[in-house]
Amino acid sequence: MKRIVLLGPPGAGKGTQAEGIAAKYNIPHISTGEIFRANVKEGTPLGIKAREYMESGHLVPDELVCELVEDRIQEPDCANGYLLDGFPRTVPQARFFDEFLEKMGQELDKVIDIEVDEDVLIPRMVGRRVCRQCGRPYHMITMPPKVEGVCDVCGGEVYQRSDDTLETVQNRFRVYNEQTSPLTEYYKEKGKLAPVNGDAGISEVFGAICALLGE
Ligand code: ADP
Ligand code: ADP
Numbered sequence: 001m002k003r004i005v006l007l008g009p010p011g012a013g014k015g016t017q018a019e020g021i022a023a024k025y026n027i028p029h030i031s032t033g034e035i036f037r038a039n040v041k042e043g044t045p046l047g048i049k050a051r052e053y054m055e056s057g058h059l060v061p062d063e064l065v066c067e068l069v070e071d072r073i074q075e076p077d078c079a080n081g082y083l084l085d086g087f088p089r090t091v092p093q094a095r096f097f098d099e100f101l102e103k104m105g106q107e108l109d110k111v112i113d114i115e116v117d118e119d120v121l122i123p124r125m126v127g128r129r130v131c132r133q134c135g136r137p138y139h140m141i142t143m144p145p146k147v148e149g150v151c152d153v154c155g156g157e158v159y160q161r162s163d164d165t166l167e168t169v170q171n172r173f174r175v176y177n178e179q180t181s182p183l184t185e186y187y188k189e190k191g192k193l194a195p196v197n198g199d200a201g202i203s204e205v206f207g208a209i210c211a212l213l214g215e
C-alpha cells in the first residue's frame with residue numbers, strides 16, 4: 001500500500017518515472033495532465049474549460065482540478081494506493097488534498113521531489129514527444145520510439161504536445177516557480193518531502209526513488 005506524490009518542474013521526468021513506480025508497487029498512475037489532455041481531445045465540457053489554460057502554459061483553476069482528483073482517487077483501483085503525477089500543484093490544492101486524506105482516514109507516504117535545473121530541462125521539453133493514446137513520454141533525440149511516430153507500448157501516435165514549444169515552456173517554468181515550488185517547503189514541514197536528483201540517467205533516478213520508497 002503506497003500513496004505517493006511526484007513533484008518537480010515540468011520536464012523533470014515525472015511521467016517517465018511514473019510507469020516503473022506504478023508497476024513496482026502495483027498502484028495506478030494518475031496524471032492530471034494526461035486526464036486533461038484526454039478531455040481536450042474528446043471535447044468534453046472539462047476539456048473545453050481547460051484547453052486555453054493548458055495551451056498558454058497556465059494552470060487550470062484549482063476547483064476543476066480538485067474535483068477531478070477527488071473523484072478519481074475514490075475509484076476502486078485506488079483502494080491499494082495511488083501515484084499522483086502533477087497534483088497537487090498549488091498550495092490550495094495541497095490543502096484540499098490534506099483535508100481529503102484526513103476525511104478518508106488515509107495517510108500519504110511520500111512526496112518524491114525530482115530536482116533538475118532549468119537549463120537541463122529546456123532541451124528535454126522542447127525535444128519531448130508523447131504517445132497520444134497511453135501518454136508515454138519519449139524524446140526525439142535521447143529516447144525516440146523504435147519506429148518513428150509510433151508508440152513502442154501501444155502502437156499509438158507519438159506527437160509533440162502543443163505546450164512544449166520554447167515560448168510556452170518558459171511560461172510554464174514561471175508558473176512552476178511562483179505556484180508549485182512553494183510545495184517543497186509545505187511538504188518539508190510535514191516531514192513528507194523526499195528529494196531526488198533528477199539530473200542523472202533514467203534508471204539511476206528510478207533506483208534512487210525506489211530506495212526512498214522502500215519495499
Ligand atoms: P514530466 O512528466 O516531469 O514533465 P517527462 O517524464 O515527460 O517529464 O520527461 C520530459 C522529457 O525528458 C522526455 O522527453 C523524457 O524522455 C526526458 N527525460 C526524462 N527523464 C530523463 C532523464 N533522467 N535524463 C534525460 N532525459 C530524461
Ligand atoms: P508537465 O509535463 O509540465 O509536468 P502536465 O502534463 O503535468 O505537464 O500538465 C500539463 C498542463 O495541464 C499544465 O501546464 C496545466 O495547464 C494542466 N495541469 C495539469 N495538472 C494540473 C494541476 N494539478 N493544476 C492545474 N493545472 C494542471
Ligand code: ZN
Nearest residue numbers: 131134151154
Ligand atoms: Zn502508447
